[in-house]
C-alpha cells in the first residue's frame with residue numbers, strides 16, 4: 103500500500119482522542135479526523151472517507167453500537183476497528199454483527215493497533231486484486247469446509263472427524279482435517295492419534311513450507327485422512343496470528359481436495375479467519391433452546407460480516423436425546439432453512455471414547471448414514487445401489 107492509511111477516531115473522551123492521535127501519528131498513520139459518538143461521527147466519516155475507523159466501545163454500549171452501525175452505512179469502504187475494556191465473547195460478537203472488522207482489548211499498544219490496521223487493509227487489497235485479475239485462481243484450491251457453532255458440546259468435532267473419514271471412504275479424495283479448537287482440541291483424541299507436530303509448530307515454520315512439504319508435517323490416520331492437530335497446550339495458540347492461519351489453510355487447500363476445519367464453541371479472530379476463507383460453513387446447532395438462541399446470534403453475526411447465505415448450511419445435530427422442539431420450529435424461529443440433519447445415536451459416545459469414528463466402527467448406524475448423505479451432497483459422488491444384506495444391516499445398524 104503506497105499511501106499512509108487515514109484514520110478517524112471515535113471516542114466520547116476528548117483526551118483519549120488526543121492521546122490516540124499522538125500515538126498513531128508517531129507511527130505510520132494519518133489521523134484525518136476525530137469525533138464523539140452519534141451523528142457527528144457519520145458527518146466526519148462522509149467528509150473524510152477514511153480507510154479505518156477506530157471506535158471505542160464502553161458502557162453504556164447502546165450508543166456505541168448505534169454509531170458503529172451508522173459508520174458502516176455512511177462509509178462502507180472503511181474498516182471499523184473497535185477498542186474496548188470489555189473482552190467477553192458477547193461484546194465481541196455484537197461488535198462484529200454491527201459491522202466491526204476487528205476488536206482490540208484495552209490498554210491499546212501501538213503495535214497491536216498497527217497490526218490490526220495493516221491486517222485489514224492487506225485483506226482489502228487482496229480482495230481487490232482478486233476482483234481485478236484472478237491471478238491467484240490459477241492455482242487450484244480444494245473446498246474449505248468450516249464446522250462452526252455458537253456453543254460447545256453440540257457435536258462439531260464428532261461431525262468434523264466423521265465427515266473427513268467418510269469423504270475419504272466414499273470419494274477417495276485427499277482430505278485434511280484441521281483442529282482449530284483454540285481451547286482444547288479434541289480431534290487427536292477422537293481419532294486416537296499422537297500429537298507430535300501441531301498447528302502451532304507448523305505456524306512457526308510456515309514460511310519454509312510449500313504445498314508439498316506441508317503434507318509431510320501432517321499425521322496420516324489409518325483411514326487415509328491427513329490430520330493437523332491442535333497444540334497440546336492452549337497457550338501455544340498465542341503465537342499464531344490470523345495471517346499464519348490464512349497461509350496454513352491456503353497451502354493445505356493447494357494440495358487437498360477438502361479441508362475440514364473443526365472450531366471451538368467460542369469466537370475469536372482465528373475463527374473469524376476460518377469463516378472468511380471457507381467455501382462452506384456448516385453451522386451446527388443442537389435442539390436445546392440455548393443452542394437455538396446462540397445460533398440466531400451466530401446467523402446475525404455472519405450476515406453482519408456479509409457472509410453469503412449460499413455458503414452457510416444450517417445443520418441440526420441431535421447431540422442429546424432431548425427433543426422439546428420440532429425441526430420445523432427451528433426453521434421458523436431462525437428464519438433459516440435447515441440443510442442437513444443428524445439424528446441422535448447412542449453409538450456415538452462409545453465410538454468417540456474409543457477413538458474410532460462411528461462411520462468406521464458402525465458404518466450402518468443412523469449417524470453414519472446421515473454423514474454419508476452429507477458426503478454425497480457435498481461431493482456429488484454417485485450412490486452405490488445397496489444389496490439386500492446391506493439394506494438389512496442398515497435397518498439394524
Ligand SMILES: Nc1ncnc2c1ncn2[C@@H]1O[C@H](COP(=O)(O)OP(=O)(O)OP(=O)(O)O)[C@@H](O)[C@H]1O
Pocket residue numbers: 251253254255256257258259260261283288365366367419420421422444445446447448450451452454469
Ligand atoms: N448425533 C449424536 N448422537 C449422540 N451423541 C452425540 C451426537 N453428536 C455428538 N454427540 C455427543 O455429544 C458430545 C459432544 O460432542 P463433540 O465433542 O463432538 O461436540 P463439540 O461441539 O465439538 O464440543 P466442544 O465445542 O466442546 O469441542 C460428545 O459426548 C458426543 O459423543
Ligand SMILES: [Mg+2]
Pocket residue numbers: 258259260283288364365366
Ligand atoms: Mg469440539
